[in-house]
Amino acid sequence: MKELLTVDAGDPADVLRALRDGLSGGPAILPFPPGAPAPDPPRQVEKKIALVIETSGSTGHAKRVALSSAALLAGAAAADSALAGPGQWVLALPAHYVAGTNVLVRSIAASTEPVILPPGHFDPAAFVAAAESLTHAVRYTSLVPAQLTSLLDLASTDEASATVLRRFDAVLVGGQATPATLLERATRSGIHVVRTYGSSETCGGCVYDGVPVGVTRAAVVDGQLELSGPTLAEYYLADPARTEAAFVVRDGVRWYRTGDAGTVSADGVVAVTGRLDDVIVSGGLKVSLGLVERAVRELPGFESAVVVRARSERWGEVPVVVAVAPLLSLAEVREAVAAVAGRAAAPDALVAVDALPLLASGKPDRQALTRLVAPR
Incomplete structure (x- = not known):
């Protein structure tokens, strides 16, 4: 020792x-x-x-x-x-x-x-x-x-x-x-x-x-x-x-x-498609938040956007996009994501923030962001 x-x-x-x-x-x-x-x-x-x-x-x-x-x-x-x-x-x-x-x-x-x-x-x-x-x-x-x-x-x-x-x-x-x-x-x-x-x-x-x-x-x-x-x-x-x-x-x-x-x-060749624990069930369908986030980050001005889960009385859980000064509307983001990942994956909300909370590592603080979108 x-x-x-x-x-x-x-x-x-x-x-x-x-x-x-x-x-x-x-x-x-x-x-x-x-x-x-x-x-x-x-x-x-x-x-x-x-x-x-x-x-x-x-x-x-x-x-x-x-x-x-x-x-x-x-x-x-x-x-x-x-x-x-x-x-x-x-x-x-x-x-x-x-x-x-x-x-x-x-x-x-x-x-x-x-x-x-x-x-x-x-x-x-x-x-x-x-x-x-x-x-x-x-x-x-x-x-x-x-x-x-x-x-x-x-x-x-x-x-x-x-x-x-x-x-x-x-x-x-x-x-x-x-x-x-x-x-x-x-x-x-x-x-x-x-x-x-x-x-x-x-x-x-x-x-x-x-x-x-x-x-x-x-x-x-x-x-x-x-x-x-x-x-x-x-x-x-x-x-x-x-x-x-x-x-x-x-x-x-x-x-x-x-x-x-x-x-x-x-x-x-390795391809990562998302976290196994980031799958939500929205309206009875499984949705990977990682897949939604990758689709969102391909949009102009959304390169650092983060997608987290939020409770929904209607759907159970839904994806929510958090971004700094988003350049597109929620409707435009929903359309782009749906084209890649299906209608169930379309984000339910787009939350604009002045800055993303980060961990010391430089990664987004997903716990803080999940708390941010929780009161829906």
Whole structure:
């Protein structure tokens, strides 16, 4: 056994130093959000554990995911093989979030020094300035879609910023579904975006543009997407029941049950169609909120919109769209969604907000949004 330290992620450089020690056999670490109370996890973990990630709990089920040094470094090696090799990174995500710690792990594995943005509100101009300071020939960053949108907005009016962004060998984008319109916009700007899929339980992204990286394997069992490979977490800290439910062994291979619905094509390409737990029954018909959200996000001005459930006396439950300054009417949104997903999937309401509530990870706070639309 070895010590488990909690590390305030307010200064990502502290997380970097502690993580470097943890990967080389020192104490494991559990980074926590700046300004939050320090967590009180078990004081010791197995020697192989280097990092514990506490999930954001966007669905109300926070977990502490225990990751080994071997899994973290396997993830870094797989990423390098799928991209342009080891490089230098800009850290623009919270250092207590798995995508943020991944940037630090890959920097450590590459023996490069990451350029770290200060925590807090994302400033696209500050990001560009940080990117200009990169010195390595191979350059990467990892973002969520809202950050990429802000950078593309800046690049559309500032050619110098656009030039800096084009120098990245890859801009990894994950954390939530990335609208096709946003990807097309990045492509037109000459920015190489790689869509990533994964979770804390897989050391972050392990599927790039639908293709499993390294020796990661994907399968669909009873409609649920499962992943296997060397990047899987060891367990949920002090939660054997949840561990047993999420990780299964078949024919000697250990798999993580993602909770996502999806498909794997004959040539191994993964497509995620939504969360298994985001299905509502509206008027007696099953409706996937994830499918509705993807359809909505293809509409102009709705790239960051979120779809949540709301109670309805008439229909049982209905989809509701929450968006910042929506450019289309509810009738137009309903028509577009119905054309893709059927009439039962057409949103019942369109709620305009000044800003979407976000978790520290940059993901939408779906619990807060569900509460927002509840009084109907």
